[in-house]
Amino acid sequence: MHATGHRHLLASLAFGLSASVAFAQDAMPQMPGDGSTADHSKFEILQQEFKSGPEVTAACLSCHTEADDQVMHSIHFQWEFDNPATGQTLGKSKVINAFCGNVVGNEPRCTSCHAGYGWDDMHEVPPQQSNAVDCLVCHDQSGQYAKLSTGAGHPPLGDIPGQPVSGKTITGADAWAVDLMKSAQSVGMPTRENCGQCHFYGGGGDNVKHGDLSSALYDPDIHTDVHMSKDGANMVCSDCHTEESHTWAGSRYLMDAKDTVGLGHPGEERFSASCESCHSDSPHEGDLMAIKLNDHVDKVACQTCHIPEFARGGVATKTYWDWSTAGRLNAEGQPIAEHNFTQSDGQELHTYLTIKGDFDWGENVEPYYAWFNGAVEYTLPEEEIDPTEVVEINKVLGTPDGEDSRIWPFKRMVGRQSYDAGYNKLAYSHVWGPTTDTAFWTNYDWSKAIEAGMKAAGSPYSGEYGFIDTYMYWPITHMVAPADEAMDCVECHSEDGRLVGLAGVVMPGTDPNSLFGRLGQILVLLTALGVIGHGILRLITRGKGGTHP
């Protein structure tokens, strides 16, 4: 919670300074409540030795009567999203991804990040009792609340708060006993630490999934993130991801990819996480260059130029994951771990694990670019796939030069993962299960793991499995660089520019030898040759064309 600590310190410093300047006396009392009208440590109901997370939630709900209902309607709790653009039902509870695959069959490991308590069976909807909502994961400001990595959302608990307990937290740290009373009394609006412990560690580790969401964003330098850096705007996630009744703006399934509303009406509070909702749809100001840059916004997303690379700030992202090689054991029959990628901070990252297969990592990665209208269509587990082609786990929709589309940056995850070779569809796999004899991470046997996974999902299984090459796309929108570190024109406006091959846009500088360019060059060349020939002839004939030598 260092950033919060800093903010408190800064606030009190600033207050102290202005007080001493204004009144020239030291005895000025500090304004209580730090901007809030409620000090939660004074509520009697929060002054008790809580035995579990749900007990804390019950206490919260005694005042915040509608909060549980609101949260339970949000994607954070439901893990389900009806995409109006495609008609698909998505969400963590439905899709198979290119990382750990599927949630079903792997609870309570995967549901450890659920914004609730006790969802240990994907066949059921999340627990519906009102105290199953986890208020603290988002609102704790004590900095010592955590979720156990295998606890279906519950925090690690023990007799003595702060003491180590067995297991890991969802960020991979060794677990400690959480002091629930301290957490309950500390609550405030969510900070990066709250959002980050789930969203920075998706896919089983720091920045594994997104590429633009990593622990570097807890306290980024200005080059890593101009919005979140203390030297920049010092913003938190919810400054952009605005909230309405515990539902947040912004979605990776359905994005606001071409926001033409911009700032909206004066004073209007927009429910949008788009750049334009703060910066307007003509954000460059000042000179002729600004006008030219503003001309780009109809075709090019802000992110394309302003996030030249992702996985910045010293934390690498996983760029390649080959599940097919998983299961290899050493001569002693023990699992193997290889660490052949050195992150810029010196940390060695795994490049082979018996439980997961081969990996590649990348830092400061140049994005993949595509036309995007904001809608993402998944290859759902019941859909037929063509195993001879690279299967797109998700497709980013949009048409070249489409009215609703712009060119966006993406992390393109390259994967190799299991499929049902008889029915030609993605396979569910049962990877986590320390006590089962089918879980892959315990038994290293694909046939058992897939059979168990398919069974857990209730999906017909042919009995044959294989591995397919996959792509999965992650829109890049965080880690915005300062303006003067935005991409230079020539990154795209050159023959080998970043957008080569993207149809639907006229880009000077990319094809100097186009048909018309060549025609013109030939004309110039012929003229030059003619002139040279004429000149040589004049020299030879010594006629200067005139009587004056």
Add this chain to the structure above:
Amino acid sequence: MTKRIVKVYPRFERLWHWTQALLIAVLMFTGLRVSGVHALIPFGPAVMLHTLAALTLLVVWIFATFWLFTTGTWRQFLPKVEGMLATARYYAYGIFKGEEPPYQKQYWRKHNPLQAATYFGLKWFVFPVIWISGIMYLTYNFWDSGADSTFVLAVVRNIHLLAAYVIFAFVIAHIYLLTTGHGFRDHVRPMVTGYEEIDLTPEQEAYFEANTPDRLKPLEPAE
């Protein structure tokens, strides 16, 4: 007919010519950069310079057009078929034989028929094409109406490109032709000083003496 040194290019015309020459050079250099032929300067500044030079040239052009029509100088640029064959024959053949050019510069007719035809083509076709396509290119976002406009823009861009190369070819020929006849320096000097030796009829001479003596260099005392 007497040869007299006459101010054939008034100050405005010289200023116009050299501003235009400079701006066209800048436009050619930056235009080639923007289209990707060379990378001697960065892309962004090239676009800015290209735009600024074009806008400046547009202003110069507005003045020049006004000047051409108010002074009647525009007639200089009307093409004439008469004498064209002889001129063409001269540059294709006679020039190598050391013949005199078939055409003498006159005060009201500064260009030979080939020149006049070339300038006519440039001023009435190539320049308007490059201006219209350039302005369309620049103001794309004002008329763009979605996906179809990208195709239109591609057409506009190729027209602009081709017209630019035509002007490039003209510049090469234009500079080369300065080396013919009396030679490069003799050809360039009038456009610098304004004065050139011209055949004047006694009537013209008398007219200049009486009405615009400042356009006529006084006769040097006999050697």
